[in-house]
Amino acid sequence: MLGYRTFFIAILLAALAGGGYWYTHQENGLPDGFARGNGRLETERVDIASKFSGRISELLVTEGEMVAAGQVVARLDATEITAQLREAEAAVVQAQEALNEALALQSQRESELVLADQEMHRAETLGEKGFASGETLDRRRSERATAAAALASAKAGIARARAAIEARKATVERIKADLTEFEIAAPIAGRVQYRLAEPGEIVSAGGKIVTMLDLKRVYMTIYLPTRDAGRIAYGAEARLIFDAAPQYVIPARVTFVAAEAQFTPRYVETESERDKLMFRVKVSIPAEILDGYERIVKGGLPGIAVVRTVEDLPWPDEYAVNLPPRDA
Template sequence: MKRLFRTMLAGGLVVALAGCTWLGQTEQALSGTIEAEELPIVAEVGGQVTSIGFEEGSHVTKGEVLAEIDKRSYQIGVAEAQAALEQATVRVEEAKAGSRDVSIQKGLAGVQQADANIHLANARKSQADAGIVRAQQQLAQSKSQQQGTQDTLLYQQRRVQEAAALFAKGAISKKDLETQQEAASQAQTQLNQLNALVAQAEAQVRSAQEDVAAAIAQTGTAQAQKASAQADLELLKEGSTDYTIRALLAAQQQAQTRLDQAKLQLEKAQITASADGVLLRSSITQGEVAKVGATLFTMMKADKLKLVVYIPEAQLNHVQKGQEVGIQVDAYPDVTFKGKISTISDKAEFTPKNVQTPNERTKLVFAVTIHITEGLDKLKPGMPADVLLSEQGGAQ
């Protein structure tokens, strides 16, 4: 029943009792419409709505589950927070118990490993230093041979020029000229080979120098690791300090807070009625995704009915806050229900437009709110009602 019990807007009417004037009767009548106090039910977490428990118009009691949002992601969040809390708790307990022999042995092993790394780096540097010496010796030898071969090549090239001149005069044979040319060619080949050896030796020197630099860096890293491992070992031998324990306790408290928050989010995945009443409107269907802050339902509180009427300015002396009044409705013509004036507007306004006559609409009136205290099981939102005021009840 869509929009069942929709709360009607207040439109209290200033209506004189038939055949009566305000000052001529002991009771005055005002007309209005019974209203419900609406209560929105808002989603505090987001997700897909997996079930809806009630339809519009249903009577619900406080705490009943109206709908459920997919809990899986929130359950995972609780599990993660629980694991984090357990881990933080173990660290606190371990710190309070002090360092164990196993931890100390592990720290000592770390120091020994750092020592071994230092020795290894030193050995690598020594090996790299020796490699530089060998490479430099090979380079010097290759350069010496290179110089000698260059001198030999120049000598053989001059001999070729002399032989060519003698051959041109007919002083030597062509074979003698070719022999000399072959000697010069061999000297050139030998020089080319020595040039390659010199380049190779220079590359070996550079490589050996890079090995030395790497070994020095490795030694520095190993020494830093040893210093860190030694410091950790000293802390393990001394045990956890008060500052360490306090930090671990703070981390444990933080983990507990996160777990509480995750559990709260999981609880909020169940949308419950916050009071007894009637479900007026449903703004969500199963399968929809609810957004945080969205109004999913609107309900009417079971014990909260009110009536707003408007009283002319000249008749304000007939009402006062806390005054009891009588309420009559057509459904129960022989019954007068009780109500109590809760508020009287501080500001005057023109009579609402739904008043019947132009003359009434031009009057200045004050809104009077009456909370109904009797007949809540019989009176319903939307019922027209008359309010009976006793002149004796107002200010004289």
């Protein structure tokens, strides 16, 4: 009698375990090899910040507006840096004039050296004939050496003047590069989410001015149990269906699986406890799929993601890709 009772209990436990497995994988019409999670559509945020501190003179976009990559969204007051640029350009002109003076001085020193050479050779010739004293010859040779040193100094002055010109030009180029940063452009194409500052406000270096949404990087975050998360491969195919438009099925791919379980304060050792752990999974819509849908993509839309955990399994008919019209 005891044996029958034990046998009955074993069958009941097996039925319950199988029923739980069936419920997990079949309650939504999903065959084995597919997993499902709930989530909301999310888009990557891009904060546009100022490289320099300054006063905002113009803010050219509004919240919800679509902007193109490279489009100017704000300008800082550039009065001070424009004055610095004019000063640096004037310094280049001064350095050029200094170079001209150095070149003229070189010509003068070359002429003086030629004369000193002639005087020295003349004194040497006269000295050989006994018409010039040794003192005179020494003086001419000293004058010649002084003229040569003066020429060398003039040539060094030319090198310094040319280096000064390059330095001044580099300063001009740096200020011009900084000046371009006073026109703050969108690094990507997307939608403006928030205006974080207004014209007339002073922002610090690195201060955020606008937050944008990158509509080419759209994903849904879901949580799956250990059994499913462990079977998912990076790049696995998925399907997204949104509550607002359940008739459409959007293709996607797994781009992230968390390395650690969520919703649990400690590591657990038993199999039953491990099976309750949930892992965060990111399912992203490919950028090429999003082309033409930028105006209808909205963050926060709730829906479901169905992920294929076994490669090459055929998708059920109800999850066949069905995209909305691009002019919707």
